[in-house]
Every structure is written in structure tokens, then in C-alpha cells.
Amino acid sequence: MKTMAMTKELAALVDASPLAITADELTFMLDHIGDPDGKLRDDVIYTLFGRGFFEGGFTADQRAEVAREVLRRQDLWRDIDRPGTDAVFGRTFTALVGTLILNYDAAHAFLTDDQRRTYMQWAVTYLQREKDYRGYVSGHGWAHAVGHGADFLGSAVQHPQFLHTLIPDVQKSVVTVLRRMTSAFLDDEEQRLAAALVVGLTAHNISLREWTDWLAVEHAYLWHNYAADSLPSYYRLSAWLRIMQNAYFLLPVDDPARQPCLAFINDYFIQMGFRQ
DSSP states (O other), rough: OHHHHHHHHHHTTTSSSOOOOOOHHHHHHHHTTSSSSSIIIIIIHHHHHHHHHHHSSSSSHHHHHHHHHHHHHGGGGGTTTSSSHHHHHHHHHHHHHHHHHHHHHHHHHOOOOOHHHHHHHHHHHHHOOOOOOOOOOTTEEEEEEHHHHHHHHHHHHHHHHOOOGGGGHHHHHHHHHHHHHOOOOOOOOOOHHHHHHHHHHHHTTOHHHHHHHHHHHHHHHHHTTTOOHHHHHHHHHHHHHHHHHHHHHHOOOTTTHHHHHHHHHHHHHHHSOOOO
16 A cells, blocks of 8 residues: 555656655655556656656755665666566666766766766676567566667766776677677667767767777678578678668768768678669
8 A cells, every 4th residue: 555655646746846756755766666567667766767867856865865776776787697577677777767877977976986987887787788688568668678778878978977998898788789689679779779879979988990990890790690591690780780870870960980880881781782
């Protein structure tokens, strides 16, 4: 009954203006970041976290509490080696809350140096460990680990205090997702991955040389491992094409980082026999 009453109480706050969240309400929100009830988790809890950070719903102490508690609870890693369970919702929505935290910190620095480093390290390694690639889960709503993980990755790589030493992990995160694929993505995962890379480029945290060199290596690897009778190898190459297409159109029209994307897009169509 207490859970039902608190759920109703929080649902009434979703459109409240001005928004104020009590200590008990915040504790419940933290306890239910990954609730299996998609409506509660997505439409209420996550919405209130977003409004709390970016519409003044949290006090400074509450923002600090959220940042501390997310790190303390470690839900980003809970049961990460057991794909297919409901724990995925705790992981992926912790990634989304981590995105809010890093985005807010980028504009209004409030994390400690240690917290900021930890959130960035989490953001650039989460996709290397996540194996549950489900998108929409019937009866529970969105898991969408790759999409949410890409958002978290992007929030780190565009941060003004991003650590350049983490660039290899940014690249490894995308590579790991591609090489772990066994079926086609269905829920725009590729454009979320592309967006994460593009914000790093436009923030000048990924250099043109790093971008160009990495694309060349990954493009060559995927083609070297492509076989016409291997569906997984085709899905990986097709996902790579869509990442390149999305990156090309997301980048500013005068950005030289578009050129290697276009070259690899053209090469795909030539090698697949669509053009000379």
C-alpha cells in the first residue's frame, strides 16, 4: 500500500509547477530507478529526475545526494553478467540518470573531482560490459541498453572536463557493441551511437586524426571479417554503415570529419555491388 501511495504521489508531481521533491520522495525515486513497471520507471521516476536536475526540482543538497547514491548503489553493474533478467532496467536507467548528472555537471559543476572521474569511467566502460541488447520488452517497457549506454557515453565525451586518456575506451565501447552483435538492431541504436561520437567531435574532445584513424581500422576489420553466408557479420557491417550515415548527417556541413564517413559509405555501396 505504501508503494502504491507513493507512486500516486509522485505521478501527481510529473506536471507540478513549481516542482518540489521531499526527502521521502527522493529516496523512493532512487529505490525505483530500475523498477520493472515501465510506466513508473520511465514516465514518472525518470521524468522527475530530469525535471529535478534541469527544472529546479532538486535542491543543491538533493543533487549531491543523487550523485552520491547512484555511485554507492552500483546498480549500473548489478547482474551485468546475467543478461535477460529484469536487472537490465536498473542498469540502463542508471545510465540515463548518469547522463543527467554529467550533463548537469557540464553546465553547473557540482560533482567532486573523484565523482566526476568515476562517472566518466562508468560512461566509457558500461557498453563494454553490457550483453543484454533487448530494446522494448513486452510488459516492462524500454530496456534499450545500447541506446541508453550511448547517451551516457555521449554525456562523458562532450563534457568540458573529459579526460583525453579515455578516448580508447570510447572507441572500444562502440567496437564491442558491433562485434558482439548477433542480430540486427531494431530501435535506432546506431543513431544513438553515432550521436555519442559526434558530440565528442564537435566538443573537440575527439580529434580529426583520432576519428579518421579509428574509422579506417574498424572499417577494414569489419570488411575483413565479412562473409556472405554469415548473417552476424552482415548485421555488424550494416550497423556500421548506419553509424557512418548518421554521423555524416549529424556533423556540421563544413566539418572535415564528414569526409571519412562519406568515403566509407561509398565504399560499402561499391563493395556490395550497388554502384561502380
